[in-house]
Amino acid sequence: MGIKKQYAQKRIKELSEELRRHNHSYYVLNSPTISDFEYDLLMNELMTLEKMFPEFLTSASPSQVVGSDKNEGFAQYPHRFPMLSLGNTYNIEELYSFDERIRKATDQPVQYCCELKFDGTAICLTYKNGILVRALTRGDGTIGDDVTENVKTIASIPHSIAKEITPADFEIRGEIFMPYEAFDRLNLQREEDEETPFANPRNAAAGSLKQQDPGIVRERGLDCVLYHLLGENLPFNRHYDALSSAKSWGFPISEHTQLCNGIEEVIAYIRSWDEKRKYLPYATDGIVIKVNDLALQRKLGFTAKSPRWATAYKFKPEEALTRLISIDYQVGRTGAVTPVANLEPVQLSGTVVKRASLHNSEQMEALDIHINDWVYVEKGGEIIPKITRVELSRRDSSAQVPQYPTHCPDCGSELVKREDEAKHFCPNSDHCPTQIKAKFVHFISRKAMNIIAGEATIEQLFEKGMISDFADLYHLTREELITLDGWKERAAERFLESIENSKKAPFHSVLFALGIRHIGETTAKMIVSHFHNIDALMGASREDLLAVDEIGEIMAESILQYFADPKHSELISKLRAVGLKFESEGDKGRISDRLEGMTIVISGNFSVSREEIKGLITSHGGKNTGSVSKNTTYLLAGEKAGPEKLKKAEKLGIEIIDENSFNELIKH
Numbered sequence: 001m002g003i004k005k006q007y008a009q010k011r012i013k014e015l016s017e018e019l020r021r022h023n024h025s026y027y028v029l030n031s032p033t034i035s036d037f038e039y040d041l042l043m044n045e046l047m048t049l050e051k052m053f054p055e056f057l058t059s060a061s062p063s064q065v066v067g068s069d070k071n072e073g074f075a076q077y078p079h080r081f082p083m084l085s086l087g088n089t090y091n092i093e094e095l096y097s098f099d100e101r102i103r104k105a106t107d108q109p110v111q112y113c114c115e116l117k118f119d120g121t122a123i124c125l126t127y128k129n130g131i132l133v134r135a136l137t138r139g140d141g142t143i144g145d146d147v148t149e150n151v152k153t154i155a156s157i158p159h160s161i162a163k164e165i166t167p168a169d170f171e172i173r174g175e176i177f178m179p180y181e182a183f184d185r186l187n188l189q190r191e192e193d194e195e196t197p198f199a200n201p202r203n204a205a206a207g208s209l210k211q212q213d214p215g216i217v218r219e220r221g222l223d224c225v226l227y228h229l230l231g232e233n234l235p236f237n238r239h240y241d242a243l244s245s246a247k248s249w250g251f252p253i254s255e256h257t258q259l260c261n262g263i264e265e266v267i268a269y270i271r272s273w274d275e276k277r278k279y280l281p282y283a284t285d286g287i288v289i290k291v292n293d294l295a296l297q298r299k300l301g302f303t304a305k306s307p308r309w310a311t312a313y314k315f316k317p318e319e320a321l322t323r324l325i326s327i328d329y330q331v332g333r334t335g336a337v338t339p340v341a342n343l344e345p346v347q348l349s350g351t352v353v354k355r356a357s358l359h360n361s362e363q364m365e366a367l368d369i370h371i372n373d374w375v376y377v378e379k380g381g382e383i384i385p386k387i388t389r390v391e392l393s394r395r396d397s398s399a400q401v402p403q404y405p406t407h408c409p410d411c412g413s414e415l416v417k418r419e420d421e422a423k424h425f426c427p428n429s430d431h432c433p434t435q436i437k438a439k440f441v442h443f444i445s446r447k448a449m450n451i452i453a454g455e456a457t458i459e460q461l462f463e464k465g466m467i468s469d470f471a472d473l474y475h476l477t478r479e480e481l482i483t484l485d486g487w488k489e490r491a492a493e494r495f496l497e498s499i500e501n502s503k504k505a506p507f508h509s510v511l512f513a514l515g516i517r518h519i520g521e522t523t524a525k526m527i528v529s530h531f532h533n534i535d536a537l538m539g540a541s542r543e544d545l546l547a548v549d550e551i552g553e554i555m556a557e558s559i560l561q562y563f564a565d566p567k568h569s570e571l572i573s574k575l576r577a578v579g580l581k582f583e584s585e586g587d588k589g590r591i592s593d594r595l596e597g598m599t600i601v602i603s604g605n606f607s608v609s610r611e612e613i614k615g616l617i618t619s620h621g622g623k624n625t626g627s628v629s630k631n632t633t634y635l636l637a638g639e640k641a642g643p644e645k646l647k648k649a650e651k652l653g654i655e656i657i658d659e660n661s662f663n664e665l666i667k668h
């Protein structure tokens with residue numbers, strides 16, 4: 001074998017492995033490790049090599065199969081029509097070749113339907129007699145995850161449509177996405193809860209759609225746009241007509257879709273959107289170009305992975321070059337220090353960027369960033385843009401290596417960095433003013449105690465010495481408040497009213513409000529559904545905590561540490577005394593204790609909805625979790641239960657029960 005060929009074989013293997021790894025991070029973990037652009041470059045290299053050396057091309061190559069998003073926690077169903085991917089290019093020239101290939105298949109002028117390429121996660125909806133019966137993710141293209149209950153929480157997707165006007169049986173496919181506004185809200189919350197923020201709106205959408213609890217999905221603010229109607233003998237000859245009809249039936253169809261006669265009009269459409277897309281309230285990563293004539297589409301057909309009648313032109317991620325002026329080190333409510341870059345203001349995606357997060361000291365070292373460096377910033381939908389790299393060729397003698405602080409910029413305590421954490425911490429959690437104020441801001445936030453006030457109010461009350469722990473808020477008086485600068489009677493009354501109202505907040509919100517490290521809003525809910533009241537939680541041992549599926553070592557340690565501190569038990573007594581809830585309301589809805597202490601995983605479909613089954617489990621004192629582990633008591637398997645779950649239960653010797661046996665268990 002020649003060197004070239006040998007090299008090609010080795011490189012094909014490397015690229016395939018690397019792409020498979022990235023597919024897993026992207027589609028299953030929803031946490032990509034490289035940018036789409038870098039991914040496409042690797043894929044392009046693989047395809048070029050496979051074209052040059054077809055003897056090394058296998059049907060399992062990532063160039064031939066679509067990445068799989070299948071997860072264990074969902075029932076799975078086959079797709080009626082395979083759900084494919086799209087060929088793509090970053091190069092206008094290649095669109096001419098695409099057009100040439102299409103024109104070879106017809107002697108008529110070609111009309112294209114141009115659409116935005118929405119950056120979300122693909123969905124396939126099946127309607128029978130006007131009713132939405134199933135929503136499947138793309139999965140591996142052949143079999144998808146059943147996310148019907150989750151999809152039903154998305155307001156723009158109709159649950160039913162007048163059956164007289166639509167075909168009796170059809171599928172409609174599109175994209176579920178998260179608008180920037182919802183994305184920003186979610187990530188702010190996650191940062192605050194010390195949960196890893198989503199890298200971009202696409203991952204946030206895909207991750208949200210794969211939540212086990214539709215209640216959480218509803219809160220995530222997902223939206224949907226549909227772009228492909230499928231079925232047997234549908235009464236349309238053109239793709240655009242099908243979309244127009246779907247729009248008239250009440251489906252969310254993009255208003256930016258446009259018919260183009262010939263490739264030049266397509267290119268003009270692309271050019272116009274390269275700029276305009278920056279002002280859209282959601283992320284797009286390109287333009288999809290589809291042959292409008294359905295007969296011509298059929299004639300062109302498909303390759304293993306994508307239709308020949310469509311392609312995507314992708315926009316390069318936008319970046320801007322600017323200068324790093326200085327770095328601030330911000331202390332958060334948990335004491336975590338975040339370096340934030342101050343930049344020379346620069347225009348990027350329609351806004352002026354002045355600051356960028358640098359995450360932690362390791363990130364700064366990885367970038368080898370110096371003060372006064374020229375740096376590239378990229379947005380990708382985040383509120384705070386990120387610095388992607390340094391333009392080393394422009395580094396001059398004014399460049400200075402940044403000195404990571406050794407002491408807290410606010411209280412002066414020596415910072416600590418634990419081996420297993422990326423960030424430095426100010427350990428002075430009880431006396432560092434920045435941390436205390438940030439803890440108050442968290443305590444009053446919407447998903448915690450929902451007290452209507454801003455940071456400025458907290459600052460003012462704290463500086464005046466009126467609040468030092470959370471319980472102090474509940475002893476504030478109107479007389480005290482109106483002595484403060486700028487406070488009128490009405491404002492004081494409203495503030496006090498809101499404080500009074502906060503006493504109604506459920507236990508999980510109170511638990512979240514306490515600000516225990518690593519306990520976010522979702523985890524707080526899970527803890528409450530397991531322990532029901534604060535005494536049970538405070539009395540829990542490490543083993544008790546670890547027995548809860550969602551609680552790992554780090555969380556368990558954090559909970560134990562929190563309650564081991566007498567100051568915290570004292571605080572809880574004070575908060576109890578003022579009337580905050582430390583017991584879950586859920587207990588009142590208890591029907592029986594028949595499932596007390598049991599952990600039940602459900603899979604598949606039942607005679608009633610999965611939500612109802614979950615409700616039955618908790619109302620009889622049991623706990624429902626998403627995946628089978630050694631702590632599972634039963635796997636409740638319905639029709640089409642996930643094979644992975646069944647296998648795992650068998651392996652771990654966990655009893656598998658059906659719906660009838662379950663009903664027996666809870667019978668009085």
Ligand code: IVH
Pocket residue numbers: 084085086115116117118119120121122174175227228288306307310312
């Ligand atoms: S058509 C066989 N149209 O992009 C037809 N896809 O990279 C394939 N996407 O899997 C889909 N916007 O999830 C189509 N207007 C649009 C789209 C679109 C976004 C997604 C879709 C697809 C992926 C391919």
